Amino acid sequence: MVIDGLVLALRLRERWQSIGLNETHPKVLGFALRKVRHSDDDSTGAVAWFAQHSGLDLTCLATGHELDAVLSAWATREGLAFGWTDLATDDPTLLFPVGKVTYV
DSSP, X not given: OHHHHHHHXXXXXXXOXXXXXXXXXXXXXXXXXXXXXXXXXXXXXHHHHHHHHHOOOOTTOOSHHHHHHXXXXXHHHHHHHHTOOOSOOOOTXXXXXXXXXXXX
């Protein structure tokens, strides 16, 4: 996850220097919102809860990985639409190998 995401971010920045990149952690977000962990093997309850919470039709979701993708996309959309606070600070000791990335 960490290596693949960084490699993808590097490739995206090579191709499109001004692309917006957003870092999400769907299982952490799901737990923060629901207070219950979901697993990739049994995500039925989490899918049902998130469908109700978000108002999205998630009847097509079959796996926990798909739920993670939807949670990440939803968080990105909500963060941009409603001005969520970026969790990264201007701390000069932080390392950003691909430049500016938003953490919501």
